[in-house]
Each structure stands twice: as structure tokens, then as C-alpha cells.
Amino acid sequence: MKKRIKEIIVVEGKDDISAVKAAVDAEVFQVNGHAVRKNQSIEKLKTAYENKGLIILTDADYAGEEIRKYLNKHFPNAKNAYVPRKNSTKNEDIGVENAKVEDIILALEKARCNFEVKENNIFTNDILFEYGLIAKENSFELREKLGNELGIGYSNGKQLLSKLNKYNISFEEFEMAYNKIKNITD
Known part of the structure; x- marks a missing residue:
């Protein structure tokens, strides 16, 4: 059974969502790479940040670090998870989507994510x-x-x-x- 993570995990693209969801049970939010600066992602993430917390999990490349810096400016108390470049590279393509399940779990654990024990579903x-x-x-x-x-x-x-x-x-x-x-x- 996959571990359930309390915080919202913020990733760059849709392939990253698939990789994270293969590793853990979590709400994953895609910012569409550098488009995060042009779209409404920041506004949408505010509620999640205030109520659940965020974990930023971007690629271990220049673009990923720039996106991470931008998100950290808006969400200074967000946790940061890192999958090392060597563990997220496939055919010279660097990205979370290339990481193994165990590498994603390890990155989230090192970010000190909160695992949920019990789900409290008020709404039906x-x-x-x-x-x-x-x-x-x-x-x-x-x-x-x-x-x-x-x-x-x-x-x-x-x-x-x-x-x-x-x-x-x-x-x-x-x-x-x-x-x-x-x-x-x-």
C-alpha cells in the first residue's frame, strides 16, 4: 500500500504527476514549467499552501531550479524535495518523470513530508x-x-x-x- 502524503506536491508537468502517483498517494499539482509565471497557478496554490502545505519537486536541471526559486518566493514555508540528477536522467533527459519510485519516495522522506495516517473525509x-x-x-x-x-x-x-x-x-x-x-x- 502506498504511503499517503498530507501536503500537495508541486511538479512541472503531467509526466511528473504520473511518476509521483506511482510512488505515493498524494494530491499533485502541475505548474506547466515556466508557464507558472503566466498562468493562475500561484493563486490556485495559495489555498493548498495555507491548508495543507506544499512540497516542491522540480527537475534537477536549470529550468527546474528556476521554477523552484520562483515558487519558493511565493511560498517561503514550502518544503523542497530533490531527486538527484543521476537518479532522474534517462537518455540525457533530466526529469522527475525518469526517477524510480524508490528515489521519489526517498526525496519526499528527506523533505520531511507528513504522512497521513487517517483520512478525514467530511464531504461526500x-x-x-x-x-x-x-x-x-x-x-x-x-x-x-x-x-x-x-x-x-x-x-x-x-x-x-x-x-x-x-x-x-x-x-x-x-x-x-x-x-x-x-x-x-x-
Whole structure:
């Protein structure tokens, strides 16, 4: 059974997500390399940073280090995990996606990540249905507005359920955000 990590792991690209998820059970956020400076990644990561913490796991190359520096400027208390260049190189391509499972786990352990023992799932599909966030005509719009209000971005129903629980969003915080968007929508 994979170890479950509390913090959100921040990586550069989609292949990195696959490599990390093969190693551990964790929420992984992709910043799309240097595009992190142009897109909304920083805003989306703020809630995760404040509620769960971040672990930055970028490639062991110049671009990866530049992205790491940029993220550390915005999130000074983020933990940093490093897979050494020699353990993340394949055919002269350096990247987390090339690392072995055990090397990724070791890097995360050395970053002093927090392993979750028990999952505390406050939110369920029944709650999402009750609030009209799934299986209703305007569910898409409500999820989009709620995601923006909570600072977790748009999600489909399954992703929303996962984010609400994994980012440790309280029911009170959820209801306040929901009531705010409902007043705007109504």
C-alpha cells in the first residue's frame, strides 16, 4: 500500500504527476514549467499552501531550479524535495518523470513530508448533490464559482469532492463560500 502524503506536491508537468502517483498517494499539482509565471497557478496554490502545505519537486536541471526559486518566493514555508540528477536522467533527459519510485519516495522522506495516517473525509457525494454541485442543471456553474471562491479552481464533481477533503476545507468555510456564490447566482 502506498504511503499517503498530507501536503500537495508541486511538479512541472503531467509526466511528473504520473511518476509521483506511482510512488505515493498524494494530491499533485502541475505548474506547466515556466508557464507558472503566466498562468493562475500561484493563486490556485495559495489555498493548498495555507491548508495543507506544499512540497516542491522540480527537475534537477536549470529550468527546474528556476521554477523552484520562483515558487519558493511565493511560498517561503514550502518544503523542497530533490531527486538527484543521476537518479532522474534517462537518455540525457533530466526529469522527475525518469526517477524510480524508490528515489521519489526517498526525496519526499528527506523533505520531511507528513504522512497521513487517517483520512478525514467530511464531504461526500450526498453533500455535493444536496448543494446542487452535481447532477443538476447548473452544477457546472456552481462548481466553477465555488472553486473560485475557495481558491481551488474549477473541478468536475469527483475532483471537487477530492479537493474539499484533501485541502482540509472545513464545512463552515464551504458553507460560507457556497452562501456567498448562491447570493450572487440567485
